[in-house]
Amino acid sequence: MSFAVAAERAGLALLRSLEPEEAHRRAIQALNLRHAMGLSPGGPVTSPRLARRVWNLDFPNPVGVAAGFDKNAEAVAATLASGPGFLEIGGVAPRPQPGNPRPRLFRLTEDRGVINRFGFNTEGMEVVAARLEATRAAAPLPAPLGLNLGANKDSEDKVADYVAVLGRFAGLVDFFVVNVSSPNTERLRDLQGREALAAALARSLEAREAKAPGAPLLVKIAPDLDAGELSDVAEVCLAQGIDGIVATNTTLSREGLRSAHAHEAGGLSGQPLFARSTEVLGELSRLTQGALPLVGVGGVASVEQAQAKLAAGASLVQLYSGLVYGGLALAGEIARGLDRG
């Protein structure tokens, strides 16, 4: 085992002994420190076999880091330097808000899962955009960067919030994701209903045309939609001309869990989500007949699981909870595994 691998494993064991939110904060700090010292692994893993063009963007590899990992764009360059083929920052809402009281992040170690009820803690779009401007001014980014569009808890018109954030980040990110599926913001998931979704996407697409023409606009959906609701989502997305679908966000289901924290409120992610999120992805692929690029997310922690998402119809894959158990190197390791076939 190399020194770097041994150090990474020791660091991971240390992080897992900390309270989960504190562990995440320290992981971001460590990532940035390593990057500042010039010790990052050296950029996104890539090869002719791994590289792909989706929309108008070039991805060094198809394995990205999902929304929620770097909500406030604190470690964009350092994260991309550690191997993934893209990163989705956010969710970001217009105004700063603290989110729910702690504790609000739980490891379900026996189940290899995570429950979170952050409730959209965000530094707000001005602070995050200024940070990203500084990152971009320092050096070009080596892979596409997406932004998860969020809404303030107390805002009556959630779509107006998406539009405001999209406008502020125009030119700063490569693609946008409308998040209508977080279970931790009251009434947000109501936007997944047929009429509400059509209206939300129409307004978001109009804003994209006006403020960030050419930037792909995706929608991220919940795994808890039934067959009829999924079919409505697919139809609305195709009719509105949305550029892609991210499937899926966290689940409210608690089926088959063994861990002590299984009954905490919030969204469940990680291994317990893999089967359902892959099923939803496959169903969307069938419904959209390859007309829309799909991003497969939910429970990916191995090369085989990434392959299963691609086989179910994903053009790109994302992960977050897998990093909690496998370390940030996991995204690059999975990409290397895909390259080997």
Ligand SMILES: Cc1cc2nc3c(=O)[nH]c(=O)nc-3n(C[C@H](O)[C@H](O)[C@H](O)COP(=O)(O)O)c2cc1C
């Ligand atoms: C702590 C945490 C925070 C998250 N925050 C967001 C968010 O702000 N916006 C969003 O769309 N998804 C968010 N997610 C969902 C992830 O992006 C992803 O869809 C979900 O966790 C399933 O993937 P995984 O099993 O690989 O974690 C969050 C997930 C976790 C665990």
